[in-house]
Amino acid sequence: MSETVLPAAQQIFLDPVIWGVVIAAAFYGVFLGAMPGLTATMGVALFVPMTFWLEPLPALAAIVTMVACAIFAGDIPTTLMRIPGTPASAAYADDAYALAQRGEASSAMGIMLWFSVTGGLFGALVLMLLGNQLARCASWFSVAEYFWLYLMGISCAVIVGGSSVARSLLGLLIGLLFSTVGLSAVHGQARFVFGQPELFQGISFIPAMIGLFGLSEVLRGSLGLDRVLAPSAAPLQSRSLLGPALHLFPTRILAWIRSSTLGAMTGILPGAGADIASWVSAAVSKRRSRTPERFGKGSTECLADASAANSASLAGAWIPALVFGIPGDSVTAIVIGVLYMKNLKPGPEIFETQGVLVFSLYLIFILANLVLLPVGMLAIRTGGLIMRIPRRVLLPVIVLLCIVGAYAVGGSLFDVWLMFGFGLLGLACERWKISIGALVLGMILGGPLEERFVQTLSGGDGSLWAFVDRPVAAGLALVCLLVWLSVALSARRNRLLPAGESDA
Amino acid sequence: MIFQRHPVSPQPDLLPVRLPPGAQSGSLLTWATVGLLLLLALGCSAEQEFPDQPISLICPWSAGGGTDRVARQVAAQLESELGVPVNVINAIGGSGVTGHTRGAVARPDGYTLTMITVELSMLHWRGLTSVTHEDFAPLHLLNRDPAALFVRADSDYQSLDDLQAAVDSAARSGKKLKASGTAYGGIWHIATAGWLDRRGLAPDAVNWVSINGAGPSIQELMAGGVDFLCCSLPEADAVLGGQVRCLGVMSDERIGGFEDVPTFKEQAHDWSIAGWRGVAAPRETPPERLRVLSDALAKVTATQSFRDFMAAAGFDLSLEEPAEFAQTLQRQDRLFGDILTSEALRGVSGEHFGPLMFPAIIAVGLVVALLIVSVELWRERAVPLAAVPGDSPTEVTSADTHRSDSKDVRNRLIYPAAVALAVMFYIVASEPLGFVATAMLMLAGLLLALRVRPRIAFSVAVLTALVTYQVFSILLRVPLPRGFLEW
Numbered sequence: 001m002s003e004t005v006l007p008a009a010q011q012i013f014l015d016p017v018i019w020g021v022v023i024a025a026a027f028y029g030v031f032l033g034a035m036p037g038l039t040a041t042m043g044v045a046l047f048v049p050m051t052f053w054l055e056p057l058p059a060l061a062a063i064v065t066m067v068a069c070a071i072f073a074g075d076i077p078t079t080l081m082r083i084p085g086t087p088a089s090a091a092y093a094d095d096a097y098a099l100a101q102r103g104e105a106s107s108a109m110g111i112m113l114w115f116s117v118t119g120g121l122f123g124a125l126v127l128m129l130l131g132n133q134l135a136r137c138a139s140w141f142s143v144a145e146y147f148w149l150y151l152m153g154i155s156c157a158v159i160v161g162g163s164s165v166a167r168s169l170l171g172l173l174i175g176l177l178f179s180t181v182g183l184s185a186v187h188g189q190a191r192f193v194f195g196q197p198e199l200f201q202g203i204s205f206i207p208a209m210i211g212l213f214g215l216s217e218v219l220r221g222s223l224g225l226d227r228v229l230a231p232s233a234a235p236l237q238s239r240s241l242l243g244p245a246l247h248l249f250p251t252r253i254l255a256w257i258r259s260s261t262l263g264a265m266t267g268i269l270p271g272a273g274a275d276i277a278s279w280v281s282a283a284v285s286k287r288r289s290r291t292p293e294r295f296g297k298g299s300t301e302c303l304a305d306a307s308a309a310n311s312a313s314l315a316g317a318w319i320p321a322l323v324f325g326i327p328g329d330s331v332t333a334i335v336i337g338v339l340y341m342k343n344l345k346p347g348p349e350i351f352e353t354q355g356v357l358v359f360s361l362y363l364i365f366i367l368a369n370l371v372l373l374p375v376g377m378l379a380i381r382t383g384g385l386i387m388r389i390p391r392r393v394l395l396p397v398i399v400l401l402c403i404v405g406a407y408a409v410g411g412s413l414f415d416v417w418l419m420f421g422f423g424l425l426g427l428a429c430e431r432w433k434i435s436i437g438a439l440v441l442g443m444i445l446g447g448p449l450e451e452r453f454v455q456t457l458s459g460g461d462g463s464l465w466a467f468v469d470r471p472v473a474a475g476l477a478l479v480c481l482l483v484w485l486s487v488a489l490s491a492r493r494n495r496l497l498p499a500g501e502s503d504a
Numbered sequence: 505m506i507f508q509r510h511p512v513s514p515q516p517d518l519l520p521v522r523l524p525p526g527a528q529s530g531s532l533l534t535w536a537t538v539g540l541l542l543l544l545a546l547g548c549s550a551e552q553e554f555p556d557q558p559i560s561l562i563c564p565w566s567a568g569g570g571t572d573r574v575a576r577q578v579a580a581q582l583e584s585e586l587g588v589p590v591n592v593i594n595a596i597g598g599s600g601v602t603g604h605t606r607g608a609v610a611r612p613d614g615y616t617l618t619m620i621t622v623e624l625s626m627l628h629w630r631g632l633t634s635v636t637h638e639d640f641a642p643l644h645l646l647n648r649d650p651a652a653l654f655v656r657a658d659s660d661y662q663s664l665d666d667l668q669a670a671v672d673s674a675a676r677s678g679k680k681l682k683a684s685g686t687a688y689g690g691i692w693h694i695a696t697a698g699w700l701d702r703r704g705l706a707p708d709a710v711n712w713v714s715i716n717g718a719g720p721s722i723q724e725l726m727a728g729g730v731d732f733l734c735c736s737l738p739e740a741d742a743v744l745g746g747q748v749r750c751l752g753v754m755s756d757e758r759i760g761g762f763e764d765v766p767t768f769k770e771q772a773h774d775w776s777i778a779g780w781r782g783v784a785a786p787r788e789t790p791p792e793r794l795r796v797l798s799d800a801l802a803k804v805t806a807t808q809s810f811r812d813f814m815a816a817a818g819f820d821l822s823l824e825e826p827a828e829f830a831q832t833l834q835r836q837d838r839l840f841g842d843i844l845t846s847e848a849l850r851g852v853s854g855e856h857f858g859p860l861m862f863p864a865i866i867a868v869g870l871v872v873a874l875l876i877v878s879v880e881l882w883r884e885r886a887v888p889l890a891a892v893p894g895d896s897p898t899e900v901t902s903a904d905t906h907r908s909d910s911k912d913v914r915n916r917l918i919y920p921a922a923v924a925l926a927v928m929f930y931i932v933a934s935e936p937l938g939f940v941a942t943a944m945l946m947l948a949g950l951l952l953a954l955r956v957r958p959r960i961a962f963s964v965a966v967l968t969a970l971v972t973y974q975v976f977s978i979l980l981r982v983p984l985p986r987g988f989l990e991w
Contacts, residue, residue: 324723331718
């Protein structure tokens with residue numbers, strides 16, 4: 001062990017090039033994450049040409065740092081403008097924004113920063129200690145198992161969701177229905193496209209998400225522009241940035257371990273990344289919470305757990321990528337390409353032939369998360385300046401950001417139309433308290449869920465037994481049933497309580 | 505301008521919050537604006553030779569995949585060859601329909617190129633698009649990847665004959681073998697079906713599990729979800745090295761770098777098929793621009809670093825110049841036309857589980873959920889709390905400011921209407937006017953509509969538009985709409 005540890009540590013901590021690259025990548029990542037529409041994946045893809053001129057280690061260091069910082073930075077516009085900077089922040093957008101409306105933006109962002117950093121470190125430890133063993137789990141999962149996993153994933157939206165089970169379910173189903181627009185991945189046939197060539201690729205969910213959360217909030221905010229004078233525009237208090245987080249942390253050690261573990265496990269599974277991780281951990285955290293009614297209305301527990309989970313998932317995604325060469329998420333798909341470019345072949349043997357490199361990679365994860373702490377604080381301070389801009393001036397600028405963000409995803413004005421339409425839909429959802437978060441999750445997971453559903457059916461020649469005839473699949477099916485049963489029971493219990501419980 | 509239909513006299517006292525220190529001194533802002541505009545004007549010199557602006561390279565497949573990797577390598581090298589940025593745009597989805605269509609209908613000015621793939625020869629035969637190779641001016645063929653069949657290393661099948669016998673007996677016993685490698689009707693599915701057809705078996709003697717992409721299919725093979733796999737040789741070998749066994753590659757000769765893998769021909773299975781990738785421009789692109797692009801591509805593909813990249817990634821380099829590539833495209837089109845319209849394969853096209861089954865299930869659920877929610881809403885109507893129309897749940901203070909005189913209602917609707925108009929204006933105007941002008945007009949109009957003082961409104965509009973343009977288009981290379989002013 002020590003013959004890899006020492007050289008690796010030397011390579012990482014004593015090399016000024018690595019430090020320079022990591023710090024530059026941290027700023028780049030923070031910026032990407034904070035810009036709505038620019039995701040971590042896109043950032044890494046934009047960066048790939050630059051890796052041609054870098055050594056393998058700095059190249060990997062840049063990618064790791066960039067992504068870790070981008071996933072946290074996505075929380076900043078989520079808190080300040082209710083526009084999730086990356087899809088990973090969508091699960092707790094309402095909580096973060098509600099806290100900001102109460103003038104607690106800085107402590108909310110401090111909590112998210114602290115738990116992102118510690119969650120990321122936890123993920124790095126999991127990668128370091130268990131990576132090789134855990135990778136084997138991924139090979140148990142065939143399409144049937146994934147079907148149950150995705151079903152559980154969408155159930156999370158109903159658990160986390162807002163005012164009532166029926167309304168979360170409604171949001172979810174609307175989202176699922178939107179996800180079926182376009183050429184179906186399984187059949188290659190067009191559905192609900194109404195002759196529009198742009199709709200063939202389906203409704204891309206990033207413009208939809210920007211519209212649902214961001215533009216609808218601008219529209220709502222403009223409604224009350226003349227009446228509400230500077231709503232809670234309390235500037236960021238200078239001292240309380242990390243204070244509340246450090247205060248919260250000792251009381252939530254167990255929850256932190258639970259969420260980070262969940263996040264790392266989600267990351268390991270191919271096809272489920274940071275966005276799913278934050279949903280799953282928010283759902284679990286609500287089930288275990290003593291104050292579940294505060295979820296969706298500014299729960300710091302939700303923020304802490306979900307931030308820890310989405311950051312922890314990032315390291316998890318590298319496990320199948322390194323061991324099998326199978327990407328755990330879209331970022332590691334690009335990473336595998338970069339590895340090949342550098343003549344590094346992922347696979348079980350990489351741990352032996354490139355032991356020092358692999359261990360250096362672990363250390364990079366730790367370094368990246370440590371750098372995130374000061375850079376993140378700087379970003380929060382900078383972002384906080386937004387709070388000092390008058391709302392009349394800020395709202396139009398946010399409109400422009402929404403437009404550019406929607407356009408940036410695919411370079412098509414049709415996506416701007418989509419963003420606009422979903423902005424109006426978001427306004428309607430707010431009016432009838434239909435969960436927007438559930439709608440977004442339905443759109444994210446609808447495609448893969450349907451794919452696994454049809455794949456399992458066609459693999460089994462149409463027999464429903466195909467869903468449960470493998471032991472792991474049967475076990476997951478059972479868990480799924482139990483989750484739904486408990487949701488139904490608690491919904492029933494709430495119904496029996498006197499009215500007024502549904503919204504506080 | 506659309507916003508001047510409701511001119512609002514600026515009311516300085518209505519500006520609620522103190523301004524950031526810089527904004528207070530309007531003159532400073534104005535000077536900064538003038539300075540930036542001058543800088544921008546200096547940047548735009550007179551008409552130049554092609555190319556003088558960024559080029560987009562459309563990749564119809566997702567970031568991180570094989571095609572994307574090739575596209576990004578080509579883009580990076582093309583950039584240093586041509587001296588302008590070359591940006592990869594992943595226009596994905598619809599089994600490649602989206603990207604190929606966008607590439608074909610793009611403005612034929614040489615600034616939009618497309619990484620075309622074998623699917624271009626297949627999609628229109630399947631009735632998924634009307635775009636064919638004739639909509640493109642081919643530039644260069646880059647590589648060909650022959651199909652290959654894989655089983656798990658611990659599988660009993662040692663040769664193609666073993667596998668064929670197993671497929672046959674399984675189909676007879678009513679429990680067909682499962683295979684995957686790509687989506688239903690994709691290139692590797694056609695390769696497998698064509699092989700079965702050539703060997704006298706029904707093309708649907710195997711249950712094809714429609715999985716998008718080789719990576720997830722390989723995982724399915726490892727999890728035991730499918731019995732064998734068809735994809736290109738480097739795709740599976742790159743991923744799993746010793747954990748899979750390749751039974752044969754569907755080419756006439758063995759592939760460089762994989763000399764130990766036998767061909768189908770050697771095993772007396774007369775069948776070969778390959779995927780390919782190349783670069784093309786829209787058909788109407790002026791010939792002199794095509795020549796510039798093609799010369800640059802020829803230089804790129806001749807470099808050692810490009811060859812090294814292709815070799816390292818395992819892609820079988822196969823270069824063809826425009827004229828030769830055009831012939832190849834015609835041959836490919838006929839070949840896939842024959843395969844896809846053949847009697848045997850037409851039977852394959854029907855999946856048992858129609859594309860509307862899943863949406864139907866969702867729709868039923870949606871109706872049920874709507875009913876429950878309507879009942880809930882009807883009940884809440886009785887509770888007076890819910891009676892404040894249009895108010896957000898977070899605006900707790902709104903209860904005491906709640907007035908319903910007509911002026912208030914009108915005011916409340918003007919602002920959201922202005923926001924909506926601004927977005928629509930952007931959508932309509934950005935293509936002809938270009939990003940910078942549109943964004944400035946939109947912001948200025950919206951700021952004025954929200955009753956911001958004109959001087960501040962104009963300065964903010966100009967500054968924000970320019971900074972956004974600099975950051976997105978120049979720094980991050982995210983393409984923004986360009987109009988007749990070229991920015």
